[in-house]
Amino acid sequence: MISLMRIDDRLIHGQVAVVWSRYLGVNRIVVANDEVINNQMQMMALKMSVPDGIRPFFVSVNKSIDLLNNPKSKSLKILVIVDKPLDALKIAKNVTDIPLINLGNYGRVNGEKMKEKKQLSKNVFINKNDELILHQLLDVGIKVNVQPIPTDADINLKEIL
Amino acid sequence: MFGAALSVAFVMFLGNISDSGLSDLMIRRPLVMSTIVGLLLGNLQKGIVMGASLEVIFLGMSGIGGAMPSDYMTGSIFGTAFAILNHQGTSVALSLAIPISLLAVFVNQLVIFIRGLLVSKFNDLADKDNIKGIEYLHYASIFFGPIIYGIIGFLGIFLGNSSISLLVHSIPNFFMEGLTVLGKILPALGIALLINMIHEKGNMLYLLLGFLLASYLKLPLIAIALFGVILAVIIATTDRQILNNKNLITDTNFQNKESNSNLLEEDFFNEQ
Secondary structure: OEEEEEEEOOOOOHHHHHHHHHHHOOOEEEEEOOOHHHOHHHHHHHHHOOOOOOEEEEEOHHHHHHHHHOHHHHHOOEEEEEOOHHHHHHHHHHOOOOOOEEEEEEOOOOOOOHHHOEEEEOOEEEOHHHHHHHHHHHHOOOOEEEOOOOOOOOEEHHHHO | OHHHHHHHHHHHHHHHHHHHOOOOOOOOOHHHHHHHHHHHOOOHHHHHHHHHHHHHHOOOOOOEOOEOOOOHHHHHHHHHHHHHHOOOOHHHHHHHHHHHHHHHHHHHHHHHHHHHHHHHHHHHHHHOOOHHHHHHHHHHHHHHHHHHHHHHHHHHHHHHHHHHHHHHHOOOHHHHHHHHHHHHHHHHHHHHHHHHHHOOOOOHHHHHHHHHHHHOOOOOHHHHHHHHHHHHHHHHHHHHHHHHHHHHHHHHHHHOHHHHHHHHHHHHHOOO
């Protein structure tokens, strides 16, 4: 069962590995990303931050859809992490039982001109294209919230986009 | 007082640079910091005792990214220093360390904020291919925080000790007794915070084991800690052996590349 899908352009880091995973009590973290699976170094670094008892998996976006749709996934508690709304949209369209999509950190580290971006919250910055994709993501019908860690306010993306 | 202030400034500097410049050797922990403060202020024994008491309270505290719940390093250095300089016991150290550590978070936030401002400067230098400049700026950002902490350490003791001393001496006796009791409860909170971070089905057994050793066999804590070390070495050795064997198996599997994608699924759904 999927506990949460998180959009976070830093993938696994303290907020995800320690806070969310403990809060949700997951036993699998699936990083669905087409770039990181070709980067041994980055995968190694990301794996290091995962606490004991939780197993991280790095797969392509397509592969993650297969894994998550496998009936055997029902018996696991999975946290899915993607680094951009486009990947989230792809997964949300093809996987049925996602209870919540969480927009954590986005748009600060990918080196685009910050001035042209719209700031949605403290940690989320989007450009025109992102905005379009997020609207499509909302249209899928799954709740999308903006909440860096569980103790922060739970803001519905619908209200601020 | 000048010498004491200088010593505390040095410990503050050392503790902070161990994090920003020496890959965090864990010497920022109260256990180490208070001991060094005790050594420099001429009361090593008191320093160790206070360090240990503070360590249990802050055991479960660890900052995640920039979000630091309380700056236990600054709190324990000042708490210990004030208590030793005013010839007070552990309870005073504890009751000063906690509010100070909460206040000192703001210093940490400020240092992180200013370091963040340097990022655009780094970008500029990178655009201009100014490698020397980047190097210097790196050193500046390593030393900037520790120097701020050192100055705070110096001023805190040099200017603050007389008022803290006045405060400590004006605390009524019944209140002091209350603080002593509180100081005995706080370690439970520290342990609880730690358990909250690391609890796992398997490892709660070890806590129970330690508890039984203490309550039935009346073993002192040091004896239990030593047994713990032996147990840890045994478990780590077996774990390593298991891991080695596992790697052997996966290595042979990797030679058979076609089954790779099935392997991932098998691994993913394998309960562990």
